[in-house]
Amino acid sequence: xxxxxxxxxxxxxxxxxxxxxxxxxxxxxxxxxxxxxxxxxxxxxxxxxxxxxxxxxxxxxxxxxxxxxxxxxxxxxxxxxxxxxxxxxxxxxxxxxxxxxxxxxxxxxx
Amino acid sequence: xxxxxxxxxxxxxxxxxxxxxxxxxxxxxxxxxxxxxxxxxxxxxxxxxxxxxxxxxxxxxxxxxxxxxxxxxxxxxxxxxxxxxxxxxxxxxxxxxxxxxxxxxxxxxx
Numbered sequence: 001x002x003x004x005x006x007x008x009x010x011x012x013x014x015x016x017x018x019x020x021x022x023x024x025x026x027x028x029x030x031x032x033x034x035x036x037x038x039x040x041x042x043x044x045x046x047x048x049x050x051x052x053x054x055x056x057x058x059x060x061x062x063x064x065x066x067x068x069x070x071x072x073x074x075x076x077x078x079x080x081x082x083x084x085x086x087x088x089x090x091x092x093x094x095x096x097x098x099x100x101x102x103x104x105x106x107x108x109x110x
Numbered sequence: 111x112x113x114x115x116x117x118x119x120x121x122x123x124x125x126x127x128x129x130x131x132x133x134x135x136x137x138x139x140x141x142x143x144x145x146x147x148x149x150x151x152x153x154x155x156x157x158x159x160x161x162x163x164x165x166x167x168x169x170x171x172x173x174x175x176x177x178x179x180x181x182x183x184x185x186x187x188x189x190x191x192x193x194x195x196x197x198x199x200x201x202x203x204x205x206x207x208x209x210x211x212x213x214x215x216x217x218x219x220x
Binding site: 031033041094 | 116119143145151152153154155158198200206207208209210211212213
């Protein structure tokens with residue numbers, strides 16, 4: 001099992017560009033999450049999904065959109081990137097109790 | 111909103127000394143989880159506490175959940191260089207979302 005995988009690992013964007021981060025899990029988990037991690041801020045929830053075809057807003061959803069068309073995939077989109085979105089993005093999925101995290105995507109917006 | 115406060119933000123200890131990090135919530139938690147993130151890595155689940163007053167041990171790590179289920183602590187006895195990283199608590203407030211504390215970064219002085 002690969003667990004939770006994320007692509008890409010690293011990306012540089014210019015302000016106003018768009019991109020999609022992909023998260024995939026092979027553990028048949030229902031719940032999936034997108035977090036951003038900034039120095040001194042811990043992990044903040046952007047959006048989450050409790051099952052295929054469902055999405056919900058987290059703590060910091062503005063500027064992001066998500067889709068969960070397939071159970072194993074959870075996509076995070078940035079329609080018009082801003083420097084404030086420079087961060088490390090983690091995807092996670094939930095087993096019967098704990099969250100399993102992907103390796104993260106480092107995003108730099110210039 | 112529901113928040114989980116964690117202190118201290120940083121802790122530097124000599125190898126062999128003990129280390130403790132604390133989490134507090136203003137409202138009752140359904141359960142609390144602890145994660146460890148190594149430098150450059152992703153959060154990894156350590157343990158979950160559910161019951162009021164619960165104490166669990168993993169080798170040199172001792173986890174406690176307060177009687178009122180509003181606070182928790184992680185204590186490491188006789189730290190080693192392998193303990194380096196950031197320790198996060200994360201609480202459930204009765205829903206599918208996990209609220210993370212801001213983390214305590216532990217550095218070890220050899």
